Amino acid sequence: MGTIHLLGGGPGAMLSLRKAFHAALADTGKDKPLVAYVGAASQDNTGFFGMIRGALAMTGGRIQMAKLASPRAPVGEAKSLLEGCDLVFVSGGDVELGMKILHGRGAAGTLTSLAAAGKPMFGISAGSLMLAREWVRFESEDDHDGEIFPCLGIAPIHVDAHSEDDGWSELRALVRLLHARGDPDPVGYGLTRKGGVRLWTNSPTRIEPFGTPIPRIVIRHGKAVEGAPLEKAETLKSGRA
Numbered sequence: 001m002g003t004i005h006l007l008g009g010g011p012g013a014m015l016s017l018r019k020a021f022h023a024a025l026a027d028t029g030k031d032k033p034l035v036a037y038v039g040a041a042s043q044d045n046t047g048f049f050g051m052i053r054g055a056l057a058m059t060g061g062r063i064q065m066a067k068l069a070s071p072r073a074p075v076g077e078a079k080s081l082l083e084g085c086d087l088v089f090v091s092g093g094d095v096e097l098g099m100k101i102l103h104g105r106g107a108a109g110t111l112t113s114l115a116a117a118g119k120p121m122f123g124i125s126a127g128s129l130m131l132a133r134e135w136v137r138f139e140s141e142d143d144h145d146g147e148i149f150p151c152l153g154i155a156p157i158h159v160d161a162h163s164e165d166d167g168w169s170e171l172r173a174l175v176r177l178l179h180a181r182g183d184p185d186p187v188g189y190g191l192t193r194k195g196g197v198r199l200w201t202n203s204p205t206r207i208e209p210f211g212t213p214i215p216r217i218v219i220r221h222g223k224a225v226e227g228a229p230l231e232k233a234e235t236l237k238s239g240r241a
Contacts, residue, residue, distance in 0.1 A: 002115055002117075002118040002119055002120055002121065002200075002201045003024070003027045003120050003121075003198060003199065003200055003201070004115075004120070004121045004122075004123075004131060004154060004155045004198070004199040004201060005020050005021075005023065005024045005120075005121070005122045005123070005196060005197075005198050005210075006123045006128035006131060006132065006155055006159055006191055006196050006197050006198075006199075007020050007122070007123065007124045007125075007128060007161075007191060007195075007196035008124075008125065008128070008161040008162045008190075008191035008192045008193050008194070008195055008196055009092055009124040009125035009128075009161060009162055009191075009193070010125060010161065010162030010193045011162075011193065012193060012194075013124075013162070013193045013194060014055050015194075016193070016194040016195065016196075016211050017052075017055060017056070017124060018055065018056060018058075018059060019210075019211070020122075020196060020210060020211070021056050021059055021061070021089075021122065022059050022060075023198070023210070024087055024120060024122045025059060025060060025061050025087065027087075027120050028086040028087050028120055030086050031060070032060060032061070032062055033060070033061050033062070033085075033086035033087055034061075034062050034064065034081075034084065034085045034086050034087075035061045035062060035063045035064070035085060035086065035087045035088075035089050035122075036064060036065075036066045036078075036081045036082045036085035036087070036088050036089065037049060037052070037053070037063050037064065037065045037066060037089045037091060038066050038068070038082075038088060038089065038090045038091065038102075038107075038111075038127070039065060039068075039069070039091045039093070040068050040069055040090075040093075040097070040098040040099075040101040040102050040105075040107075041090075041091060041092055041093030041094050041095060041097060041098030041101075041126045041127060041130065042091060042092065042093030042094075042098075043069040043093070043097070043101070044065065044067055044068065044069040044070065044073070045093070048091065048092075048093075049065055049091070052089075052091060061087070063089070064081055064085075066078035066079075066081045066082055066107075068101055068102065068105045068107055069101050073105070075105050075106065075107070078105070078107065079106075079107065079110050082107070082110055082111065082114060083110070083114065085119075086120070087119075087120045087121070087122055088111065088114065088115075088119060088120070088121050088122065089122045089123075089124075089127070090111075090121065090122070090123045090124075090127030090128075090130055090131055091124060091125070091126075091127045092124055092125030092126040092127050092161075093125075093126050093127075094126060095126045095129045095130055095135050095151070096135070096137055096149065098126060098127070098130050099130060099149070099150075099151060099152075102130075102152075108152060111152055111154065112152055112153065112154060115152075115154040115201070118201075121154055121155075123155075124161075125161045125162065126161070128155075128159055128161050128191055128196070129151060129159055129160065129161060130151050130152055131151070131152050131154045131155050132151055132152075132153070132154075132155045132157055132158055132159045133150070133151060133153045133155070133156060133157060133158050134148050134149065134150050134151055134153075134158060134174070134178075135148070135149060135151055135158075135174065136148055136149070136170060136173055136174040136177060137149055138170075138173075146170075146173045146174070146177055147177075148174065148177050148178070148181070154201075155199055156199075156201075156205060156236065157187070157189055157197075157199070157207070157236070158171075158174060158175070158178070158186070158187065158188045158189065159171075159188065159189045159190070159191050159197075160174070160188060160189075160190055160191065161190075161191045162191070162192065162193045163190065164190070164192060164193065164215075167226075168188070168190045168215060168217055168226070171188040171190055171217050172188070172217050172224035173224075174188055175187070175188045175217045175218070175219060175224040176219075176223075176224045179219045179222075179224070185218070185219070186218070186219060187216055187217070187218055187227075188216065188217035188218075188224075189214050189215070189216060189217075189230065190214060190215035190216070190217065191214065192211065192212045192214065192215070194211045194212050195209060195210060195211030195212030195213070195214055196209075196210055196211060196214070197209055197210070197214055197230065198210055199236075204235050204236060204237070205235070205236040206233055206234070206235055206236070207230070207233065207234055207235075207236055208230075208232065208233035208234070209229075209230045209231060209232070213229040213230065213231045214229055214230040214231075215229050215230075216228065216229060216230055
């Protein structure tokens, strides 16, 4: 059984990040766990990596970057780090770019295989979306003009991150598109700036909120609306809760 932490992140989220990261490290059962940092969504931005590593310096984890973004990146070394680490940390940036890099370097399959074998996973912001099932791209500023594309599917849910201020507009668009293609009772989880979800990937999968209640976007009378928030641990039924 593996655990997956998906954190919203965003401005003002460092304290929440430390708390969630500490919990994820505890799940590894190691005194000084090795953490593989995947920064594909930010093209392995070293400044962003340094900020994250500095913020988490006192948590006890040993954080190393799995370099994948550059065409000259040592992909073999990155995959060895992913296979040998105790926790995979998928960081933020651009979801679609991050997925393109992971597929282009052959790392997407590595990550899904490791997760299936029980490797703990941690995502923040766009990294949380990449670990989830699917996301949406837009061809124009009209949020009805969207197209779904697959993510890693390690967490069997759909999420968005730190979009409280716009009422989770892109998540609503995703849920509408899921409904339009025939998905029964689609649900989108809004990972807040100070919150997120933790999943246990045994059968059936369990999900619980941490930090804050987690908004849920659902379909009612053909419209994507905010339903009852996730406030306590639940069981995912057929991939939904």
